[in-house]
Amino acid sequence: MTSPPDPDPDPDPDPTHATGLLIYEVLRLHGRLIAAGDALMAGLGLSSARWQVLGTVAASAAPLTVSDVARILGQSRQSVQRLVNEMERDGLLEAAANPAHRRATLVRLTAAGRDLHAAAEARRLPWTEGLAAGLGGADAAQAARTLAALRRLLERAEPPAGG
Amino acid sequence: MTSPPDPDPDPDPDPTHATGLLIYEVLRLHGRLIAAGDALMAGLGLSSARWQVLGTVAASAAPLTVSDVARILGQSRQSVQRLVNEMERDGLLEAAANPAHRRATLVRLTAAGRDLHAAAEARRLPWTEGLAAGLGGADAAQAARTLAALRRLLERAEPPAGG
DNA sequence: TCTCCATTGACAATATGTTGTCATTCTCGC
């Protein structure tokens, strides 16, 4: 059996090549993070998808609409809407009137939602600590800044015209 | 309407916090990359999911099985299997006998698959170039190394025990 | 050889995410 080839972290200073490699690494990492998050939160009945929504609402100082959450997570409005609807049915989130927009209600945590988020944080933190020990804080912070810069480039860019 | 809060690239040297931020950025970036890839390859009839499979098979020096591709991409065997089956029906990939394992056939590109991959690269490269110009090659390379390190940590780690 | 067991491909069920469409609501310019 062939073993999965691990493309060398190329010392090539070609910025395009490096950026292509970075993008490929984000794609490769994503599935593993989802799987790890699902496993980590399994006992809480919290999928990675729901955890992302819960965490985003919990972390935001200002109250958010469904569309806000979708923009933050980089997902479609409709995907997040379905998750939020389910989580409202499950009593984790509730809608609050939005004085600025009657139709676009604000999403906020219920007491149960806050409890679940606290439990999730209690699991996430030591897990993250273990990963941080293997990464180093400086590299992690630097990489996070670079990814944020890439994200902003994608947000500003016109949807690529495909030709 | 509230605008999506952009968490400051925190100067806090706490490694756990930095790693948590990095993970969150990977999640936020992923959706935007998928959307950009879909848009970029739309005219070729190539979704981001298929593009990832095509690119992985094309880039590998050694022939790969379906399970190999799944491991490289960090996705489940079954997801990749379905994509490969569809792409075989579409004439982009073909199965080749695996001398080491009769059941686990090797996946390789057909001529049509090679052509499509070349066309995809012709679109990907200038797009990546534009992003690289906004990132800087050194930062991109450094971030790619950090993400690869994080990926290896997740691959080595036992599936987190969820408690 | 034979048994155990991990790996693999196939299939089904389900969860998650995108795209398209529509009516409603808001914003902006006049």
Next chain:
DNA sequence: GCGAGAATGACAACATATTGTCAATGGAGA
């Protein structure tokens, strides 16, 4: 006020990904 256009929530169809299960295959050790 008023009309045009953008933003929003609802709904449907489809694409993608995970999980669970099963039989077939190959590898390692008795």
